[in-house]
Amino acid sequence: MVKLKLSRPALFLFLAALILLLDSAAARWSPGASEDRLIAYAVLFDLMLVVPLLYWFLVARPAGKPFLRILPFAALGTFVSWLVLPAALKETAWTVYWPLELLLIAAEAVILFYEGRLLYRAAGRFRELVGEEPDMAERLRRAVREVLGEGVVSSVLLHDALMLYYVFCTWTKKADVTPSDSKKYSYTYHRNNNQILYAAMLTKILLLETAALHLIVQTWSTAAAWLLTAADLWLLTLIWADCRASVLQPVRLSAGGLRLRYGLRIQADLPWNRIASVEGVEWDVRRPEERRAAVLPLFGTPNVRIRLRSPARVQGLLLLPREVTAIYLSLDEPERFIRDWGLMAQDQGDRL
Numbered sequence: 001m002v003k004l005k006l007s008r009p010a011l012f013l014f015l016a017a018l019i020l021l022l023d024s025a026a027a028r029w030s031p032g033a034s035e036d037r038l039i040a041y042a043v044l045f046d047l048m049l050v051v052p053l054l055y056w057f058l059v060a061r062p063a064g065k066p067f068l069r070i071l072p073f074a075a076l077g078t079f080v081s082w083l084v085l086p087a088a089l090k091e092t093a094w095t096v097y098w099p100l101e102l103l104l105i106a107a108e109a110v111i112l113f114y115e116g117r118l119l120y121r122a123a124g125r126f127r128e129l130v131g132e133e134p135d136m137a138e139r140l141r142r143a144v145r146e147v148l149g150e151g152v153v154s155s156v157l158l159h160d161a162l163m164l165y166y167v168f169c170t171w172t173k174k175a176d177v178t179p180s181d182s183k184k185y186s187y188t189y190h191r192n193n194n195q196i197l198y199a200a201m202l203t204k205i206l207l208l209e210t211a212a213l214h215l216i217v218q219t220w221s222t223a224a225a226w227l228l229t230a231a232d233l234w235l236l237t238l239i240w241a242d243c244r245a246s247v248l249q250p251v252r253l254s255a256g257g258l259r260l261r262y263g264l265r266i267q268a269d270l271p272w273n274r275i276a277s278v279e280g281v282e283w284d285v286r287r288p289e290e291r292r293a294a295v296l297p298l299f300g301t302p303n304v305r306i307r308l309r310s311p312a313r314v315q316g317l318l319l320l321p322r323e324v325t326a327i328y329l330s331l332d333e334p335e336r337f338i339r340d341w342g343l344m345a346q347d348q349g350d351r352l
Contacts, residue, residue: 012058016051023047024084043084047077122147136169137162137249150313150321159319162264166241170248185253185340188332189262190246193300199243206232238264251331253344258306260314262329266295268314270306272348278341280334281305293325300330304337 023043030039052070060069126143133139140161148154190196210232218225242263249261257271280303295316296302311323331337 008058008062012054015054015058019046019051020080020084023081027084027086040085043081047081047084048074049077051077118148137165137245140165152320155315155319155321159264162245162319163238163241166244166248166264167237170244173248185344186250187252187337188250189297189300189330190243191332193330195246195299196243198299199239202239203236206236251329251337253337253340255348258341260327262297264319265298265317266314266327266329267319268312268327270308270312272345274308274310274312275341275345276307276309278304278306278338278345280338281328290326294328295322295324295326296328297330302328302330303334304329304331 023046027039027043052073055073056067056070059065060067122143125147126139129139129142133142141158144154144158144161148157210229213232214225214229217228242265245261246263249263251262252259257269258275260266260268260270282303293311295314306327306329308325308327311325313321314324314327316322
């Protein structure tokens, strides 16, 4: 006998789909449904209250998420119920919608106020770190992490803030190599892979593609055309921000461990005791199973593999956190990095 065991998210999706199916059938095909106000209230109750509460009990609560996470599902339930109900019952539904919409707007206003307070605290922490952290990007990172944590939302906010900083505020800056011994243990990664050349080529292609696509889509929808144009401009901003970050923030070894700032693509702080080995690697020898548990560079051929003793949290694309056991890098001087790591790791072992 085979037992079927559903995960909590899968169970939620199954129950939500079942409720939607039953409500749709009752609203559309039950005798006299088009005039039965009780059916309208039942559909609204299920989609605007029952389904969000199911999400809370099956998904959000076990994951430690706040109760306010159900608000988007309540808003989505409002929209879906409007689609499910027949035209004759939409007027009945409207008498329920508008007070609930006011309640949702009030709740969202509270959330925005709370997030505004967090951003204000992050700005205050950023000012406090001026004397302690000279690098503005690192100061911004510390302020956001200390106040907002390391969740998905804070990671995306930090990514966009760093993106704007690098693309608008760093063109007159040079790579920071202070203190005096940091240059010896700094390792660039933007020269051999021709990252700036690729960025220039992508810029030319994207500008031509954006202009042509905008004119084509505009014949169908002006709003959609400008939305696609804004998305392409955001992508261009990201490409050049990553270039500037790659130039200004090399990979560094220090007494505390490895400070990995690989553009806006890979970022982490790894103490010595988390790193198992650092070795040269050829692109062809990577096994598929390693690929799934590793973070990889987007430009260039990886020539260094950092193996970790246990899964560690690393920020990847959009600075979103993920657990990995290996990190692949494409460095300009891989041999020097491996040699220096070996010497410093041995020195750290002797001290312990």
